[in-house]
Amino acid sequence: MDAKEAERHLATIRRIMESATQITVLPGWAAMIGGAMALAGCGVTYGLMKSMDFARLADLEPGRRIALISLWVGIAVVATGIDVVMTVRLARKKGKNPWSRLSQLAAFAMGPAIGAAFALSLALALRGTWDLIPAIWMLLYGLGVWMAGVLSVRAPGILGLVFMIAGVATLFWAGPIALLMVAVTFGLAHIVFGIHLIARFGD
Amino acid sequence: MAGIPSPEGLDKIIHERARLGVMASLAAGGEMTFNELKETLEMTDGNLSVHARTLEEAGYIKIKKRFVGRKPRTTMRLSAKGETAFRKYVDYLGRIVSP
Numbered sequence: 001m002d003a004k005e006a007e008r009h010l011a012t013i014r015r016i017m018e019s020a021t022q023i024t025v026l027p028g029w030a031a032m033i034g035g036a037m038a039l040a041g042c043g044v045t046y047g048l049m050k051s052m053d054f055a056r057l058a059d060l061e062p063g064r065r066i067a068l069i070s071l072w073v074g075i076a077v078v079a080t081g082i083d084v085v086m087t088v089r090l091a092r093k094k095g096k097n098p099w100s101r102l103s104q105l106a107a108f109a110m111g112p113a114i115g116a117a118f119a120l121s122l123a124l125a126l127r128g129t130w131d132l133i134p135a136i137w138m139l140l141y142g143l144g145v146w147m148a149g150v151l152s153v154r155a156p157g158i159l160g161l162v163f164m165i166a167g168v169a170t171l172f173w174a175g176p177i178a179l180l181m182v183a184v185t186f187g188l189a190h191i192v193f194g195i196h197l198i199a200r201f202g203d
Numbered sequence: 204m205a206g207i208p209s210p211e212g213l214d215k216i217i218h219e220r221a222r223l224g225v226m227a228s229l230a231a232g233g234e235m236t237f238n239e240l241k242e243t244l245e246m247t248d249g250n251l252s253v254h255a256r257t258l259e260e261a262g263y264i265k266i267k268k269r270f271v272g273r274k275p276r277t278t279m280r281l282s283a284k285g286e287t288a289f290r291k292y293v294d295y296l297g298r299i300v301s302p
Contacts, residue, residue: 001213006299012220013227013293019243020232092271 026156027086028197034079035190041075042183044068052179055131069125106148113144134178138167138185155200159193216261217292221246221254226289229264229281237277255279263288 001009048064049056057065091098117140121133142163149157163185166174170181217226224244229235232243241251258264263285267278281289 017231020228
């Protein structure tokens with residue numbers, strides 16, 4: 001075998017390996033439900049803060065502030081739970097191992113980013129610097145999704161990129177409308193992502 | 204010629220195009236169903252069955268057959284021996300390209 005033939009074989013291997021990762025177990029319905037929950041959360045948040053700027057959280061009475069924090073933690077936990085349950089269900093339906101090597105790598109990509117977002121949010125909340133928290137979540141959640149997307153179909157990578165761009169924009173310019181940015185990313189972008197998955201993969 | 208691997212080092216079981224496709228798919232996709240492999244590699248049922256059996260006999264892949272509801276489902280994944288053989292094969296190609 002000469003170098004040219006070996007190169008052709010390597011190119012074939014690369015192409016096939018990319019195709020094999022296209023068959024995936026991303027539950028579109030879970031993304032849509034998560035997005036709808038985030039939109040509802042944004043509505044409740046606006047009702048309590050009467051503003052799009054998370055800096056206003058500092059002016060709220062402690063009871064309302066705790067209610068809002070609990071609401072978002074609850075949304076994150078429930079949305080993650082729904083995602084896990086639906087991923088397992090979809091994997092079983094397709095006869096795949098829900099805890100496959102690809103799923104493990106995706107979890108390893110998401111885990112540190114989410115952990116860092118929690119730690120930073122807690123540190124900022126304890127200092128009363130509420131306005132930076134939405135941008136940090138967009139950036140780090142986006143980074144996790146983007147990293148996980150490297151191992152999957154193209155859509156998660158694009159979703160991650162959208163979150164990161166929105167995170168940078170919120171960090172530097174869009175702080176006063178951060179709630180709108182949360183609605184656009186965690187709400188609408190997830191719903192569009194879910195619709196795309198359902199249209200493309202049928203689940 | 205120093206550094207160029209000898210042809211004896213080439214794994215002839217993996218070197219066949221269709222079997223290389225099966226090995227590469229399973230290396231990337233983990234456990235895959237028969238239909239997913241068929242779709243990925245654009246192979247016929249008969250062709251995939253023959254090559255999968257050859258790879259199973261070589262100990263490179265593990266084939267599991269079971270029923271999901273009333274439908275039979277065949278899944279395949281690389282064995283530890285298969286993972287090593289595939290890695291060696293890719294290394295071998297790499298050494299030919301960059302001796």
